[in-house]
Amino acid sequence: MKKIEILFILTCFVSLIAWSQENKNVLPTKAQLDWAEAEIGVLIHFDMQVFKPEYEWRRDMGKHPEPSVFNPKQLDTDQWIKAAKAAGAKYAVLVAKHCSGFSLWPTKAHEYSVKNSPWKNGEGDLVADFIASCKKYGLKPGIYASTTANGFLQVDNPGKVLSGDPEEQKRYNKIVETQLTELWTNYGPLFEIWFDGGVLPVEKGGFDILSLVKKYQPNSIAFQGPFGYENNIRWVGNEEGVAPYPCWSRADSTTSASGVIEIKGLNGNPNGLFWCPGE
Numbered sequence: 001m002k003k004i005e006i007l008f009i010l011t012c013f014v015s016l017i018a019w020s021q022e023n024k025n026v027l028p029t030k031a032q033l034d035w036a037e038a039e040i041g042v043l044i045h046f047d048m049q050v051f052k053p054e055y056e057w058r059r060d061m062g063k064h065p066e067p068s069v070f071n072p073k074q075l076d077t078d079q080w081i082k083a084a085k086a087a088g089a090k091y092a093v094l095v096a097k098h099c100s101g102f103s104l105w106p107t108k109a110h111e112y113s114v115k116n117s118p119w120k121n122g123e124g125d126l127v128a129d130f131i132a133s134c135k136k137y138g139l140k141p142g143i144y145a146s147t148t149a150n151g152f153l154q155v156d157n158p159g160k161v162l163s164g165d166p167e168e169q170k171r172y173n174k175i176v177e178t179q180l181t182e183l184w185t186n187y188g189p190l191f192e193i194w195f196d197g198g199v200l201p202v203e204k205g206g207f208d209i210l211s212l213v214k215k216y217q218p219n220s221i222a223f224q225g226p227f228g229y230e231n232n233i234r235w236v237g238n239e240e241g242v243a244p245y246p247c248w249s250r251a252d253s254t255t256s257a258s259g260v261i262e263i264k265g266l267n268g269n270p271n272g273l274f275w276c277p278g279e
Contacts, residue, residue, distance in 0.1 A: 101152030142192030
């Protein structure tokens with residue numbers, strides 16, 4: 001057989017493999033189906049800027065508001081969830097820790113949390129209150145805990161300490177592990193987990209979040225979750241409430257790790273290898 005014929009046969013074989021990969025059945029998991037059926041969810045963000053609107057975590061890195069600032073005397077999570085249910089929501093996600101680093105539960109990882117605030121004399125746990133309200137009114141609970149940014153610990157996207165010190169990075173990774181373990185083991189099954197901005201992979205210096213989520217919350221939806229997790233969903237590319245058109249549920253990858261790219265190019269791919277719809 002001539003070399004040109006062998007080359008042609010190999011080319012056709014490789015093309016057939018690629019075609020079969022592109023056109024194989026890519027189907028949603030049960031968790032992804034349940035999420036799609038829920039249709040409407042709410043995100044509740046209650047961070048330091050509620051009390052200090054002038055605070056900007058990146059500009060004011062290392063100059064975070066004191067825990068004493070957090071003192072919502074009329075906070076009522078029942079009212080939040082009742083309002084969400086009245087709007088037609090089937091699930092709710094609480095921002096348990098945003099970019100300031102202040103934690104709405106009494107974490108053991110560090111001192112920047114509700115345990116050192118005057119709210120409920122330092123005995124409060126806003127995550128627990130939120131979960132209880134969700135159960136009371138029949139909404140599925142979710143938790144947002146960004147691992148990529150933390151003003152208190154001077155960490156910025158994509159989850160690296162600003163000092164660049166490897167030992168400090170190890171300490172931050174341990175804090176991430178501790179906090180995610182607390183959130184994923186102390187409050188029951190979660191409908192959705194928000195990472196926001198993706199996660200820093202192990203090979204780039206991050207913590208093994210994939211193993212942790214599979215161990216403790218294997219049935220949850222993960223917004224911008226770690227690569228390799230089967231229940232991931234993706235960012236639509238902005239915070240305007242507008243998805244690109246078309247917006248396919250299949251995609252070529254499962255996350256856009258930067259969290260800052262614009263909407264262009266986030267349409268998904270009808271022949272993509274992953275079921276990873278946009279939220």
